[in-house]
């Protein structure tokens with residue numbers, strides 16, 4: 001008798017295929033039985049053929065069943081072997097963060113770029129003309145003491161503010177001008193609220209047709225300060241800068257005590273945040289501009305960053321302590 005039970009015992013697809021050939025292939029045992037048909041006496045032929053066909057169909061059915069079972073099993077094995085455990089730990093690399101000074105600078109730049117200001121840069125090592133002379137600070141002018149300067153041996157100096165970029169831009173371009181200039185500046189200062197290097201953003205607007213007024217300046221800076229600090233009050237106090245006349249300093253209502261008075265605002269309710277004014281005619285004279293008017297402003301980026309992000313020691317910005325930076329991810 002032909003044994004079909006081994007179909008059930010096949011462990012792999014190729015083993016099953018071997019069994020199929022043994023049974024149903026060209027020389028398979030069942031195929032050979034069919035060839036025996038002619039030897040069978042006529043009266044038994046019908047019975048023999050019926051049994052043989054049944055056997056063949058049974059074999060085919062069992063093989064097909066076993067085949068799909070083994071295929072499923074193979075797929076399962078493959079899935080198990082290739083499984084990825086997404087919850088496993090890997091060597092993740094640390095993601096860095098922008099420095100708060102950079103973030104603040106980007107925010108400031110964004111505001112003015114939207115209003116069509118260009119972003120200008122100038123050298124950190126300046127000459128006396130651009131840093132002082134052209135800004136209405138002639139030699140021996142007492143206001144030079146306001147910005148204690150690092151001088152180099154060759155008479156050059158580290159710029160003490162970003163205002164020289166006003167001069168460079170006006171010499172390079174014709175009015176009208178709308179520019180800001182972010183960058184590093186240097187002064188001989190080191191204490192709780194001063195570092196020898198810090199950052200400023202300068203702003204300059206010059207018109208040749210319409211007259212620029214203090215109202216334009218006020219509107220621009222008020223909008224800017226509200227954008228940066230949220231719902232604050234802004235006030236302007238008379239001040240002095242050699243390159244602007246009249247000059248002012250802008251204060252915002254203290255963002256920590258909402259103007260009530262606290263340690264940060266020295267109990268005044270106000271925080272000084274920038275200097276500004278109408279460009280002094282002597283500055284226009286120095287760059288050869290005639291019949292123009294303009295306003296300018298300058299601010300310290302670190303001071304903005306400290307107020308915006310609640311950092312209370314300026315020096316911590318430059319100590320490189322990663323624990324500070326990690327808070328800004």
Ligand code: PHE
Nearest residue numbers: 161163241275276296297298
């Ligand atoms: N340059 C000034 C400073 O460094 C800031 C300023 C710029 C003030 C432009 C008025 C106009 O303090």
